Amino acid sequence: MTATLARPATHTRVLVDTAVADDVAALRELYRAVYGDCYPLRLGTCPVAMADAMADPTVQWRVARDLATGEVVGSALLRMDMPLRIGKVEGIAVHPDHGGAGIAGSLLEALMEPAFGAEGPLESVYATARCVSPAPQRLLLRHGFHALGVLPGAVTLREVETLALLVRYRDGIPAHRRAPGTVPREVAPLLEAARGHGVDFDGLQVATELVAARARTDTDLEVSHDAGLVLDRYARATSGAARTLPLHRPNTLLMTADGRFEAYAVIDAVAGSGLLLDGCSSPEDPEEALGGVLRAMADRGASYIEAVLPLHDRNRIEQHLAHGFTPTALYPAMRREDGVWHDYLLLCHTSARVDADALDVDERFSPYVRQHSHVRTPVGPDPSDTVK
The missing domain is CATH 3.40.630.30 (Gcn5-related N-acetyltransferase (GNAT))
Known part of the structure; x- marks a missing residue:
């Protein structure tokens, strides 16, 4: 069963709504257009894993559809650990032909607003971003994430790459933290x-x-x-x-x-x-x-x-x-x-x-x-x- 947005976010060129199983093929093509044949995540390459994630209540997957054509031009998902109240943003991608239009930001906020809202289930959300360009880091920084480190050699795409770590918190956190000694x-x-x-x-x-x-x-x-x-x-x-x-x-x-x-x-x-x-x-x-x-x-x-x-x-x-x-x-x-x-x-x-x-x-x-x-x-x- 796939969750739906109570109020789908809109953009001047796209509609952001919930990914469904019929989107799997288009999403695989999207990730291939962005990464070529080196994308390392199964939630972007494996049809079974993608369909399972879309049916998982602990996963929120949003897509951006071109209003004129209905084509899937963007994607982002949030995986959630409910007992620990922590989430991870993964797979933010926008088709190269649609870059610079604010689509990635719309996708990100469509995930963050319900996660941190009054009834939201999460206290913090983390993400990693590639370090071959500041653009993905700045996207997250603009939307309330904080820079907290870099992970050298953390992933192999076409080559070994370093990732940046960022975290966003619910308002009022962190507070009353244990002294590290x-x-x-x-x-x-x-x-x-x-x-x-x-x-x-x-x-x-x-x-x-x-x-x-x-x-x-x-x-x-x-x-x-x-x-x-x-x-x-x-x-x-x-x-x-x-x-x-x-x-x-x-x-x-x-x-x-x-x-x-x-x-x-x-x-x-x-x-x-x-x-x-x-x-x-x-x-x-x-x-x-x-x-x-x-x-x-x-x-x-x-x-x-x-x-x-x-x-x-x-x-x-x-x-x-x-x-x-x-x-x-x-x-x-x-x-x-x-x-x-x-x-x-x-x-x-x-x-x-x-x-x-x-x-x-x-x-x-x-x-x-x-x-x-x-x-x-x-x-x-x-x-x-x-x-x-």
């Missing part, structure tokens, strides 16, 4: 960049000592991609605990033969990326197999691996830093527990080399880009109004 000094430049955009971190202290080197065990791991097994084990592993990360279900289980350590991940070999999720591990050394996890994920196509950790959890942050992760972005007030908002830190592990000088970003991302001035990456084509 002491953080490793490697995180300090990221926090200073966020402070420059008005994000306060009351009570924050930066550790002066170096992160201690930790022993790297060469742990052998068994890996399963069996969907039923992975989801069943993950449900048991996280039973009774609130999920940390929204909008993600694992497709990979990594575990030692004796069962003392298990980890869960999302691997997207097409996009060349992976995400570490919560799981269970040995109580004696909770990160004893982290090196093995990284190797196993890389062997299965995840050249970029991301972890999202509470900003106040210095121990886990240091463990990840010791294994080659880099702080890349912040998500202030990502979760609320017992009436208090908690900030989260995004870290990435990547072999990509990023040329920070070659990235084409809005000036509000410059402080975040400077953190990666030592790495290099190739620059891709110059799209307009496209948001991953």
Whole structure:
């Protein structure tokens, strides 16, 4: 069943309304016109996944139709995690022949207004935007999103590309956030960049000592991609605990033969990326197999691996830093527990080399880009109004 807009948004040239199954073929052609044959998301390439999303009440998919011809000339969707009250904007695309007419902005507001309205279900929405042109970043910035970091080598299209992270909040958020305490000094430049955009971190202290080197065990791991097994084990592993990360279900289980350590991940070999999720591990050394996890994920196509950790959890942050992760972005007030908002830190592990000088970003991302001035990456084509 497809949700409908109570009051469809209009534009001088287009009508914005709800995508339906009959739009799948036209939407695939739209994404092909914008990205060629390198679009990495199934919600733009796989007809079954697209039709399923349109029938999913936690997905809002809007299209822009040319008023004269009825042709689909724009698309955007919002995926929602209702328990965590977090959403993600994906797939904003406007046909190259219709750029510059404000269509992308109309699509975006058609998603944001009901999400943050009086009866809206969300507290925050995040999005990523390509860094080969400032246009997609500025689209989001114009519509209330805030610059919070860059993710080097986060996606593979025709080439490895860096993405910008942006977040928009419901009015009044963030507020009453937990003090992060002491953080490793490697995180300090990221926090200073966020402070420059008005994000306060009351009570924050930066550790002066170096992160201690930790022993790297060469742990052998068994890996399963069996969907039923992975989801069943993950449900048991996280039973009774609130999920940390929204909008993600694992497709990979990594575990030692004796069962003392298990980890869960999302691997997207097409996009060349992976995400570490919560799981269970040995109580004696909770990160004893982290090196093995990284190797196993890389062997299965995840050249970029991301972890999202509470900003106040210095121990886990240091463990990840010791294994080659880099702080890349912040998500202030990502979760609320017992009436208090908690900030989260995004870290990435990547072999990509990023040329920070070659990235084409809005000036509000410059402080975040400077953190990666030592790495290099190739620059891709110059799209307009496209948001991953």
